[in-house]
Amino acid sequence: MCGIAGILFKKPDSNHVLGQTLVDMLDGCQHRGIDSTGFALYEDGISGLRLRFLLPETGDAAPTIAKIKSVLAEFDAKVLEEGTAGCTYRITVDFKGDIRPFAYAMEHAAKLISLGSSLDVIKDVGTSHELDALYHVGAIAGSHGIGHVRLATESEVKPESAHPFWATGFSDIAIVHNGQITNYWKMRRRLERRGFEFRTDNDSELIAVYLADKLSAGEKLEAALSQSVDDLDGTFSFLVSTKDGIGFAKDRLAAKPMVMYEDDTLVAIASEEVSLNRLFPGQPLNTTEPAPGTCQTWSRSI
Amino acid sequence: MVTIDLATLSVREANEKLREVAALGQDIELLNPDAKHHLGVGLTTPAKVHIRGSAGYFCAGLTHGAQFIVDSNVGWGVGDNMYSGSVVVGGNAGAIAGVAIRGADIVIKGNMGSRAGQVMKAGTLCCGGNASFLAGYMMYGGRVIILGDSGERVGEDMSNGAIFVGGRIQSLGSDAEIGEVTPEEDIEIRDFLAKYDMPFEGTFKKIQSAGKKLRYSGSEPILRPLPYTEFTDQSSYWNRKVQEDIRVKASIGRYRIRGYGAAKPLPHLGDIAIKVDPNRIGIGPDPVKAVNLRTKIGDRHGARPLELSFPVMIAPMSFGALSRSTKMALAIASRLSDTVENTGEGGMLPQERAEAKQLIFQCLSGRLGWNIQDMQKADAIEIYISQGAKPGLGGQLMAKKVTKELAAIRGIPEGIDLRSPSRHPDIMGADDLVIKVEEFREATGYKIPISVKMGAGRVRDDIKIAYKDGFDFVQLDGMQGSTGAASSEVLEHVGIPTLAALQEALDGLEECGHNGDMPIVLMGGIKDGIDAVKALALGASAVGVGTSALIAGGCIACMQCHVGNCVVGIATQDPEHEKRYETHKQAQAIHRYLETVRWQIAALVQALGYDDFRKLTRDDLVAVTPEAAAMTGLPYDPSYREIEEQILTKVA
Incomplete structure (x- = not known):
């Protein structure tokens, strides 16, 4: 019920256009989902650990922010920078400890949607251009990112149901997904038995946690993606992003579209070619459609 | 250039x-x-x-x-x-x-x-x-x-x-x-x-x-038809229907196929009563004149809407399941009663187009008889996702009915047991569907409404998709809907009742913050104007009648639609059988029936003290069974069962 897009610049001289590029690509496939839009961007020159929280829909944000700060203090995390934008509160901290207990504690404090040393997840109700106006996505420079437009069916139209999903408990991993995982509960219970927590009932979060678990055990992203094609049931085309790069996996039914374009400077993947063409207006592209049941990854070479 | x-x-x-x-x-x-x-x-x-x-x-x-x-x-x-x-x-x-x-x-x-x-x-x-x-x-x-x-x-x-x-x-x-x-x-x-x-x-x-799969080996035996009352009997465990079913399966070694509608008691509009104080019944000499029944459907996005002289249209039924003569009678009757006919699956007949004043052209998964020329002649397009009688499945048309003429219109080989795919090739989700809807708008110059027909499955989610994907209206079909052929397992055990489907649809629309601009046409067991009034009061904008129109036009309800030897010439492609159908006589009969439906709606709206059917509300209804109350959220008051009988007698 959605459209996805992702880009990785192979050379840093393109980094300055990251935000604008993803805004355009998502605008290109906005017809696939008009309810909400989201971005996971890996930004240049960030020091410290960044966290982004959703603020309460109504009422005063101050108690929520106070609670966040008190939990940060418990972990001796020093605040470097903070600010609110749209329905979110972003805070950058200096924290050197174990991420998972810290992340779980923070998400118990408030609705945490992003945590990472370069990742920032920006998602809200509205279109790509509306989010750009509110969060200045277009101005963000970085090496890679993924994005999503969503048409809500089973869950409500709320910022927390929007993609990308951060891999709860793991730093700098995000996912966008088009499709439906039909063995969701089976997979989730397996992970829960091993102590993982889930923030939502959304099947996309499951993919993020599933992959993060494998990565933290030392598996390569490509191997984890390859295994996911076997382990996950249903229809899916998804993109995953880590601090180092991006990757995709596609189910064997190929029910959800995916097209990619790659040259010496970049790799771009999207639900539809119309999004890719936004990068090169007026220019026919030599695109390929990933084969059913395959996956691939790219790392930045900088 | x-x-x-x-x-x-x-x-x-x-x-x-x-x-x-x-x-x-x-x-x-x-x-x-x-x-x-x-x-x-x-x-x-x-x-x-x-x-x-x-x-x-x-x-x-x-x-x-x-x-x-x-x-x-x-x-x-x-x-x-x-x-x-x-x-x-x-x-x-x-x-x-x-x-x-x-x-x-x-x-x-x-x-x-x-x-x-x-x-x-x-x-x-x-x-x-x-x-x-x-x-x-x-x-x-x-x-x-x-x-x-x-x-x-x-x-x-x-x-x-x-x-x-x-x-x-x-x-x-x-x-x-x-x-x-x-x-x-x-x-x-x-x-x-x-x-x-x-x-x-x-x-x-x-x-x-290889030609092995799309032919049934043993044909469906023609049996002594059980009377409908016995067919729907749930009271005795090993009743005649159950026995017959076992014997047939022992003979043909596969699931059974039959036509007609659901044959088991389900909570329905009969479990709802019209709530009115008998002392304040509005009466007048000519309710049809006194009450406004005209309505428009389908202008949500600026298309030319369907104009209904009363909120009842003919449900989609195909040339294929039905004979040409029957399709003609339905088209003529719809014109005489100034409402809308529907092609169903399998193409538009030129004579049907000529006779029907307004015609909906249905698009199914197999794209049988589907084409741009007829799309441009249609007054509305309907994308069929599924139907109440067999939600989740495509159409079935047994070989006996796949004649040379029919095969030519549909573009398929003659004499196969035709099974339409259960899903559209190009609609794998809401994201693709929106692109399909846009294609149809482009093809028809944005001039005519695009609707969706959905059988009652996950209505709450489905209606949200319909709303967000920009359909002009929805044809919602409950489990009591009929069909020309389906496996009896599905006919009787899959889907949710019409009443529950409507309520889920209304709830779904409420949840996605609609502004009342996407009408629901309810079908699936609507048998008269009384059912129609109840559906309208619950929140439907119009209703569709299929089986009742066929019965009005001569159907004897033998439930053998799938066989192809319909004795009254309705559900057949056999010229000898079709001869028995007198198109113009039956068109008049269907028209007369539709006019009684019109009168019933008008009389009941008037009885409730209104001058327009749109003034009907849920407050005019009460549930008389706990099941209907649970499904609809209407207050439960069994005592209205008797009062309603009095009102209906008085109004009649």
Whole structure:
């Protein structure tokens, strides 16, 4: 019920256009989902650990922010920078400890949607251009990112149901997904038995946690993606992003579209070619459609 | 050569200009296409169109006669349902290239995605590179040529036509086999390749239908019909129906198929009473004059709405399930009662179009009888997702009814047990559906409403998709809906009752913050004006009647619709049986029935003290069974059962 897009610049001289590029690509496939839009961007020159929280829909944000700060203090995390934008509160901290207990504690404090040393997840109700106006996505420079437009069916139209999903408990991993995982509960219970927590009932979060678990055990992203094609049931085309790069996996039914374009400077993947063409207006592209049941990854070479 | 630049025009504007210029006999080039969807859709004049770049979904879809060249790639569904003409794609094609074509040449110089040529009927789909899995899936005819390799399960469930593969065949689909390439076929292929400048030196392997799967081995026995009361009897455990069912299964060794509607008691509109103080019944000499029953449906996005003289339309029923004479009678009756008829699956009959004042054209998964010319003659389009009698399944038409004429209209082989696919080739989710809806709007110039027919399954979610994907109205069909043929397991045990479906739909719309602009037409067991009033008061904007219109026009409810030997000439394609049907006499009977429905609605609306049916509200209703109360949330008050009887007597 959605459209996805992702880009990785192979050379840093393109980094300055990251935000604008993803805004355009998502605008290109906005017809696939008009309810909400989201971005996971890996930004240049960030020091410290960044966290982004959703603020309460109504009422005063101050108690929520106070609670966040008190939990940060418990972990001796020093605040470097903070600010609110749209329905979110972003805070950058200096924290050197174990991420998972810290992340779980923070998400118990408030609705945490992003945590990472370069990742920032920006998602809200509205279109790509509306989010750009509110969060200045277009101005963000970085090496890679993924994005999503969503048409809500089973869950409500709320910022927390929007993609990308951060891999709860793991730093700098995000996912966008088009499709439906039909063995969701089976997979989730397996992970829960091993102590993982889930923030939502959304099947996309499951993919993020599933992959993060494998990565933290030392598996390569490509191997984890390859295994996911076997382990996950249903229809899916998804993109995953880590601090180092991006990757995709596609189910064997190929029910959800995916097209990619790659040259010496970049790799771009999207639900539809119309999004890719936004990068090169007026220019026919030599695109390929990933084969059913395959996956691939790219790392930045900088 | 006229140049149209998509950098400065929207696709809608570009397509309008394209049609305009093509009509003047000019050739066209499209600049800056940038993989946009729906390029060229709806073009019905022979023109040359050169797309300088990539095109998106449904490039050249729903066209007739034009020749397209695309320099680079195309998205899903290139040449969708094309009748004649050609598309030559220089690059790759996405999934379902050449879907449902009826005669065109679709040439892909690069690779093509999965399910290429799905449900195609005629014409040629040619791929210079490799094809992904399920090429030729459920094809009914025509020719697929793959110069490279073919992916898994090529030719899956094809019922006719041929697939020629020059490279490696990864695996054969179910019911597909390797056949002999005849010298004539080989010459024809080489001629085709020469015409499109595709050199190929190798040899071809031919894949064809093994013909084992789409024929039922044992035919459905014709039995002594059980009276409907006995057929619906749930009281005794091993009743006659159960016994008969076991014996038939012992004889034919498979599931059973039958026609007609649900035959088990379910909570329904009869479990709701109209709540009125008997002392305050409004009466008048002529309720039909006194009460406004006129309504418009389908102008949510500025299309020309359907105009109903009263909020009742004819439910979709196909030529195929029904005889031509019956379809004619329904069309005539709908005109006489100034309402709307519906083609159902399987195409539009010219006489039906002529007789019906307003006609909805239904689009199903198999794209049987579906075409751009008739789309442009329709007053509304309906995308069938599923129906109440068999939600989640496609149509069934047994071989006896698949006559030569019918097969020609639908573009399928004669005499197969026709099973329409259970899902559309190009609708895998809400995200694809929105692109399909837009294609239909482009094809019909944004002039007529686009609706969706949904059987009652996950109505709460489905209606949200319908709302967000921009449908103009919804035809919602509950479990009590009837059908010409379905497995009895599904007919009686799958889906949710009409009453619950309507409530879920209303709740779903509420949850997605609608503003009351997407009407629901409720069907599935609506038998008279009283049911209609209850449905309208609950929140439907109109109702559809199918079975009751057939009964009014002579159906004896024997539940043997699937057999094809209908004794009154309704559910048959056999000329001898059809002779028994007196079209004009039955049209008058259906018309008289519809007029009583009109009168009933008017009289009840008046009885409730209103002058317009739109003033009916849920407050006018009460549930008389706990089940109906639970389904609808109406207050439960069984004492109204008696009061309603009094009111109805008094009004009548």
